[in-house]
Amino acid sequence: MSRPLRLTTCLGLGASAALQGLVCDPETGRYELAEAVNVDVVAGRIVRRPGFERLGGYGFSQLYSDGAALYGVCCDGLYRIPGQGLPALVRGGLTPGATMAFVSVAGAVYFANGCETGRLRQGVAEAWAGERYPGPDRIGRYGPPPVGHALAWHAGRIWIAVGDCVHFTEGAGLFDWVDGLGGFLPPFVGRIRMLAPVGGGLFVGDDAGVVHVAGTDPKKMTFARVSPAAPLPGSLALLPAGRHVRVAGRELDGDAALWAATDGMHLGLPGGQVTRIAPAVIPAGARVAAVATRGRYLLFMRF
Secondary structure (H helix, E strand, O other): OOOOOOOOEEEEEOOOOOHHHOOEEOOOOEEEEOOOOOEEEEOOEEEEOOOOOOOOOOOOEEEEEOOOOEEEEEOOEEEEEOOOOOOEEEEOOOOOOOOOEEEEEOOEEEEEOOOOEEEEEOOEEEOOOOOOOOOOOOOOOEEOOOOOOEEEEEOOEEEEEEOOEEEEEOOOOOOOOEEOOOOEOOOOOOOOOEEEEEOOEEEEEEOOEEEEEEOOOOOOOEEEEEEOOOEOOOOOEEEOOOOOOEEOOEEOOOOEEEEEEOOEEEEEEOOOEEEEEEEOOOOOOOEEEEEEEOOEEEEEEEO
16 A cells, blocks of 8 residues: 655746656655646745635536626535625525526526525525515415426516426516416426426426427416427526527527437427437436537536
8 A cells, every 4th residue: 555645845837848757756745836827836835826716615516697697506505606706605504415496587596406495686695485465365375486496487487396396486577476276287297307498388308208388378388298308407508599590500590498318419499399419328317417608518427
């Protein structure tokens, strides 16, 4: 068994361009650096230069930007991440490891992780609930939105996945209330894996594949199963109209959505059309995250 290597005295930048040519002496603890960024070497010690702060220790996950601000989850906290300076905690006491979902609506950011929920206004966290329903409600049927694990914005409402059910907020901008007697769609198969608003409908991913929910009025919506491949949670990337004009050589005329399943990458278009555009073998147990940026769909996997 090799003994521990203790490097105690930094000699600064090495003269050699090759790593093999750098000093690394286990006997004396002396070593040289191949690169040094925003640090100085003072009396054999590496010190941070004045005016710089360490940000790498947060380990952010579930990053989200509403265009004006960047947010990230770390351990049990939700942070606002500025362009310069230290991140600021905006909500603590969250369940560690619970995947956070976000959606931006009317200048606010709504968030939920299946255990906790809330809303951000101008970077300040508050409860996602109204004080009093602004209409007649003698039997108390209208209450705060349930704590879901996936969120989407479609047809003037926020759609909330809770287990195998999709709830929706009231219309006319009443995002703080859900009809407890009728504010939900018929149950799907297993836990909801994806909510993807595209054009005049909503793609809902469940354990049996993907259902296209067409329409804007919950009372008149129609349902059609359009794919037997179950989406991988976290693989969704929305493609707003005008920002992405082509996918896999195909011209886009409006909104679209990309997601991954165990058999490859899928494209969802208005009207409920779903096409597998890239075959691939992806393990069902993989944890994934995705983003569409600079003309690319990037899928990150951890096994």
